[in-house]
Amino acid sequence: MSITLTRLPKLHKVSIAFISVIITITLFSLPDFDDLTRNQPKLEVGKIYPLEMTNEFLQSKAPSKNWLQWQLHTIQSGESASVLFSRIGLPAKLLHQLITSDTDIKTQLSRLRPGDILNFGFNQNDQLIELIRPLSAYQSFHIYKQGDVFTSKIESKNIDIQYNYTQAIITSNFWNAASNSGLTPNQIMSLAGIFGWDIDFALDLRAGDHFEVLYEDRFIEGRNIGQGNIISAVFTSQGSTFKAILNPKDGNYYDEDGRAMKKAFLRSPIDFRRVTSNFNPTRRHPVTGKIVAHRGTDYAAPVGTPIWAAGDGVVEKSGYNQFNGNYVFIRHSNTYITKYLHMKKRSVNTGQRVKQGDTVGTLGGTGRVTGPHLHYEFLVNGIHKNPRTVNLPQSKSLTGQDKSNFIALAQQNLAQLKRYNHLLIAKE
Known part of the structure; x- marks a missing residue:
């Protein structure tokens, strides 16, 4: 091997420093430079000189085998x-x-x-x-x-969580408003589930109702992998405002005072859909034409739609007759009974214990009806009540130090939701 010495042009100090770094890096494995030049004749510019290399330097090390x-x-x-x-x-x-x-x-x-x-x-x-x-x-x-x-x-991998905010005013229906606000289908159903003990999403919503949501955005290595939990939400329907905040300790939602959002009964035993008739004690019967009490609520939805148990209880009767068609009655305590009529088929038997949200049957058009729907009744001490407005018993709420800690967290999250709202208004 040989090298040729070439005179370098005059360079800026920074350039010289940079070159010295390169030389240092390049020659790091050579023997000491003083050892190489000691007792060597003076080198002349432009002349070719042989350069002896050690065997250690010339014998390249084998590449790492730690590859797949x-x-x-x-x-x-x-x-x-x-x-x-x-x-x-x-x-x-x-x-x-x-x-x-x-x-x-x-x-x-x-x-x-x-x-x-x-x-x-x-x-x-x-x-x-x-x-x-x-x-x-x-x-x-x-x-x-x-x-x-x-x-x-x-x-x-580590997941980085950031908070995001959205709000919407309902003009046509809840689903469209929530979807247009940027919520995913899972988040929309979660939002309906959070407030489903206070609002019947099939009946109660009106144009002008609105909601605000603070939720998680999840990132891995800077890449958005989707939206996560709803952290807090405020829903206003027909002038009534409901607030819900996630308690990270147990994964449940409570209002700002630590009362559980979850109640003993769902307001609606079916996914929110179009409703054919409202609660009306003086409603005209669609088949006989007579004015008779219609002590319940009718929900229209596609045939085969699952029907849920509104609360925990025992099936008091699962049967069929010419008026009710396929029906299920559930006794939830000595005080409460719920009834589900005109089903296509029944999924539970008499005496069977059910949990809130269990499927008790599917929507149909059996019995004396003009079309497929679910007829739902809610009885308190044997008296028919409007399931949309009746006071429902609460589930267990927070107490003691857990309640105090949660209220502080709730105030913080609701304040953050309010700040997002003000920022959004300011931008508009």
Whole structure:
């Protein structure tokens, strides 16, 4: 090897410093420069001189073998782990080794569904060293080879939470207003669920009602992975305002005074939909034409729509007759009974215990009706009450120090929601 010395033009001090850094970095592995130049003749510019290099410098180190070649495979319809391994040319013996090394590996590889992704990592000898199954945007199941066996663990990425705010005034219906405000379908249903013990979303909402929502935006490594929990919300319907704040300690929602939003009964036993007739004690019967008491509420929805138990209780009667069609009566205590009429089919039996939200049947048009709908009745001590306005018993609310801590948090979150509202108004 030889080098040629070339005279450099006059450079700025910064440039010279920069060059010296480059030289230092480039020659870091050479022997000491003084050792190289000691007892050497004076070098002349423009002349070529041989340069002897040590064997240690000339013999390049072998590249690191700590690398993997990755192959991404998607589970196809009807495929199991064994079918996938066969399709991509991996031996059944390897799959047996995987599932017998670790119980969690066996569980994960037995739960594969079409569309799931497996990422195989092979070394330079085409041996499987690592296998990754993404579980969500922030979690993945990792399999590692250690010696002759495989081990596994779930790895999670840090999720950064930021708060976001939206509000809307209802003009046509709640769903459109919420969707146009930027809420996801899951958040819309969550919002309806939070206030579903105070507002019948099928009957109570009017044009001009409005809501405000403070919710989570979730980020991983700066990338938005979707919206999260509703932190606090205010809903005003027909002049009444309801406030709900998430308690992170138990995951439930309470009002600003620590009273549980959840009540013993749902206001509506069905997803909010179009309603054919309201609560009306002097309503004309659609079949006979006679004015008779219509002690309940009718909900129109597609045939087959699930009907929920409004509260916990025991099925007092599940049967059929020519007037009620398929019907279910639920006794919730010595005080409360709910009735569900004209169902297409019943999903519970007499004497069966049910929980709030359990499906008791599906909407239909059996019995004396002019069209498919659910007729729902709410009785208190044997007297029919309007389920939309009757006072409902509360679930357990916060007490003691838990209540004090929550009220402080609620005031903070509601104040933050108010600040967002003021900022939005200021921008307009």
